[in-house]
Amino acid sequence: MRIDARRIALALLLACLPLHALAWGPTGHRIVATLAERELPATTRAALRPLLARSHARALADVATWADDLRDDARHRSLWRATSKLHFVNFADATCRYDARRDCAGGRCAVAAIDRYASVLGDRGRGVDERAEALRMLVHLVADVHQPLHAGYRHDSGGNRYQIRVDGNRGTNLHALWDTPVLGDRHEGWRARAADLAHTPLPAADGGAANWAEESCRATRDAGIYPSRRRVDAVYLARARPLAERRLRQAATRLAALLNHALAPHR
Numbered sequence: 001m002r003i004d005a006r007r008i009a010l011a012l013l014l015a016c017l018p019l020h021a022l023a024w025g026p027t028g029h030r031i032v033a034t035l036a037e038r039e040l041p042a043t044t045r046a047a048l049r050p051l052l053a054r055s056h057a058r059a060l061a062d063v064a065t066w067a068d069d070l071r072d073d074a075r076h077r078s079l080w081r082a083t084s085k086l087h088f089v090n091f092a093d094a095t096c097r098y099d100a101r102r103d104c105a106g107g108r109c110a111v112a113a114i115d116r117y118a119s120v121l122g123d124r125g126r127g128v129d130e131r132a133e134a135l136r137m138l139v140h141l142v143a144d145v146h147q148p149l150h151a152g153y154r155h156d157s158g159g160n161r162y163q164i165r166v167d168g169n170r171g172t173n174l175h176a177l178w179d180t181p182v183l184g185d186r187h188e189g190w191r192a193r194a195a196d197l198a199h200t201p202l203p204a205a206d207g208g209a210a211n212w213a214e215e216s217c218r219a220t221r222d223a224g225i226y227p228s229r230r231r232v233d234a235v236y237l238a239r240a241r242p243l244a245e246r247r248l249r250q251a252a253t254r255l256a257a258l259l260n261h262a263l264a265p266h267r
């Protein structure tokens with residue numbers, strides 16, 4: 001087999017870069033879940049326990065990728081089909097104003113789904129299995145909607161139809177770059193990453209799902225996410241990292257607030 005020196009150089013470059021900070025693959029989702037769980041008071045943790053047990057899980061991070069895992073699980077094909085559109089919301093244009101009728105027809109987008117699952121989770125009249133599923137979806141979707149390109153523009157499907165080159169070599173699309181499970185599957189670095197981020201100041205647990213989506217859209221517009229000449233290099237990644245980390249942190253704090261609200265003992 002011929003050794004392709006350029007490929008090896010790129011692989012080394014990618015391995016050395018903090019690419020996992022851009023990943024909302026397994027890594028990003030577990031980071032958000034872990035950070036959120038750290039913020040929860042004992043009462044909320046206690047309310048979560050039986051719901052997590054229903055999923056054979058002990059920690060929120062254990063269920064954080066379930067909604068994506070459905071895609072590759074033949075037993076859940078119909079559930080994946082019914083929920084695949086709930087992982088994102090597309091905006092009509094760069095004004096980034098959410099219009100439920102236009103942007104979320106039939107409630108099939110991340111914004112409406114978050115509201116819906118939060119109310120199922122908080123409804124003690126519902127069965128524990130239904131509430132456990134709502135929890136699994138919620139943990140995942142709150143993180144997704146903070147990934148800027150999960151609430152980007154409809155015209156390029158949130159960057160999915162925007163081709164780029166990484167380091168002038170590998171071709172991919174912009175959404176995949178931000179969504180990729182690079183390192184995430186094999187690498188346990190997410191624990192260390194979550195611990196690092198836990199020491200950064202707590203962001204405000206403000207707004208609701210529509211606001212979070214609008215923020216993502218505005219980041220897509222304003223934060224240089226679309227690389228010049230469609231080229232992504234180490235400089236781009238270094239610049240993108242603080243935004244990616246801020247969005248993970250915000251997602252975690254807001255997820256914690258949402259869980260506290262839904263599972264408050266007085267409800």
Ligand SMILES: [Zn+2]
Pocket residue numbers: 067068087140144
């Ligand atoms: Zn997802």
